[in-house]
Amino acid sequence: MPQFLQCGRYGFDLDTGTLVMGILNVTPDSFSDGGRFQSLEFALSHAEEMIANGADMIDIGGESTRPGSPAVSLDEELRRVIPAVYALRGLGKPLSVDTYKAEVMREAVLAGADMINDINGFRAPGALEAVSDSDCGLCVMHMQRDPGTMQQNPGYGDVVAEVTDFLRQRVDEMVAAGIDRKRICIDPGFGFGKTVEHNYALLRNIGTMQQELGLPVLAGLSRKSMIGAVTGKPVEQRLAGSLAGALAAVAHGARIVRVHDVAETVDALKVWQAASTN
Template sequence: MGIINATPDSFSGDGVGFDLARAVAQAEKFIADGADMLDIGGESTRPGSDPVAADEEMRRVVPVIEALAGLGVPLSIDTWKPEVMRAALAAGATLVNDINGLRAPGAIEAVAATDAGVCIMHMQGTPQTMQIEPRYADVCAEVTDFLLQQARLAEDAGIARERIMLDPGFGFGKTSDHNLTLLKGLKVLADYGYPLLVGLSRKSVLGRLTGRPATDRVAASVAAALASIARGAHMVRVHDVAATRDAIAVWQVAGIFERTDT
């Protein structure tokens, strides 16, 4: 999944801002590099980011989705707001990537009224508060319990199980230790049978491990993607599509593209 940030304040340094031509060019490059899906977002969710009004978010993402709808790959809308979900799906998106885990009033209904897929993510707090001393008694158990609960609610509302993905939400209300514990224990969540989406690309935990800024974390991001796949991830959300696809290709040829228990 290639990331298209239609925002002026992306933490990763590669946002396209409000430049539609730039968004299309980035999307075409990602597709050429091997992206299977594009994820379009109009609101930065980095720690401490300011919220964006729904009208402004729609102004940012709908033209991008409309412009990319004919490029031949599925499109995802990265939003937690039901009104943005509806507008994006009407414009051509086929997956809702919800960092808020379908908790906003009307979010489940917005997805259930369509045949779109949904990715349910775990986040402790909000983007404004999530990194202020996040705490867990057992991070793997608590994240898993939340995701399974929200998946059950979605299914009860008429969203078929095969339309649901889960995302443990690396970096969203987690310390570096929490993130690493989740990564090591990812197979536990994978064993429940829902496809998993993992987003570790350029995250701060990789910066703490390597000492490198966000724009210089390609190698660490690729390693994190492979570690995620080895533990059950079905899709990885990345800024560096070509490097990630190349690494996966080598794994496949080498015959080590299998999940592990360690």
């Protein structure tokens, strides 16, 4: 099935290759790089560096959603995110905003965001209304409970079936709200209310989800605890494991990978794709 994704000013034929989404956290407490890119100047510099290294899009996050993280106020998230969108929108690459707040979505779209990446699956009151009349791309993710409680004994009968059913229901509601399916991609939500075993079951079954829902899959495994659980390495030493995870996701059918280490991921994908070409 041909794969296409419309992201605001940009359209992507996902049958021609994998998109690399570079992570830009403008927060003081991200699990991986909290505080490093909080100032607008450093955020712009890092975004430029990721684009120079081959990033196809930049994902801006103004609220940490690591396990156990506290919520950030609407005003604070707007203060962090919206200036960054204005500062980065002229870089020539799609800008994604990672938020579950409807008002942040609305303001981000007005500021020029090309995608909204929602860990809450556009379930918050007003979320669908905030994006339905735009042309931005929409990434709908699965999460069990919320960031503060999601890793407290997560449980499923069949994690692949349940996550797929959740995403199907969310996509159906989005389409019913008038949203074109070409604007939607899906994310199984690695690390968001899942055990290590759940995460790897989902990783192995990315192709199943893609085929059942007929939508491109975005995979975000970079530096996460599922990598550390296998390698025994702390966050700052998970590059090799993250690269392996990204390649495994692509091998199983992911069309977008969300990563911290753009240059290394781009190189790994080039070699993998060259080796995979008949």
